Amino acid sequence: MARLDQVITNIVDIFLEYAADDGGKNPKLNKDELKKVLEQEIQSPELKDKINAGDIEEAMNMLDKNHDGEVNFREFCRCVSDLAKCYYQKKTGRGGKKGKGKEREGEQED
Numbered sequence: 043m044a045r046l047d048q049v050i051t052n053i054v055d056i057f058l059e060y061a062a063d064d065g066g067k068n069p070k071l072n073k074d075e076l077k078k079v080l081e082q083e084i085q086s087p088e089l090k091d092k093i094n095a096g097d098i099e100e101a102m103n104m105l106d107k108n109h110d111g112e113v114n115f116r117e118f119c120r121c122v123s124d125l126a127k128c129y130y131q132k133k134t135g136r137g138g139k140k141g142k143g144k145e146r147e148g149e150q151e152d
């Protein structure tokens with residue numbers, strides 16, 4: 043499988059694997075399931091910080107955009123994409139809060 047194939051299937055498979063823990067037909071991550079994903083599928087301390095993985099209430103608040111108390115696939119994707127942006131910023135020094143590259147904030151995306 044090519045790398046992007048892997049990324050995509052991983053995102054879907056991880057979500058479904060954890061979301062279906064309670065056997066629901068409409069897979070969503072409840073608080074316990076979200077906790078497990080964050081504990082087991084993310085190791086980088088910076089990424090964990092980014093989504094408040096240490097405080098499951100905070101993390102849920104942050105990710106649960108439609109306030110139904112669970113994280114659906116759309117919300118999960120947004121989380122993954124936010125983390126990817128976080129890593130991108132760290133790697134390129136762009137758009138982050140820590141000075142470097144800050145002068146380029148607001149540059150055109152082309």
Ligand SMILES: [Ca+2]
Nearest residue numbers: 061064070072
């Ligand atoms: Ca569930």
Ligand SMILES: [Ca+2]
Nearest residue numbers: 106108110112
């Ligand atoms: Ca939700």
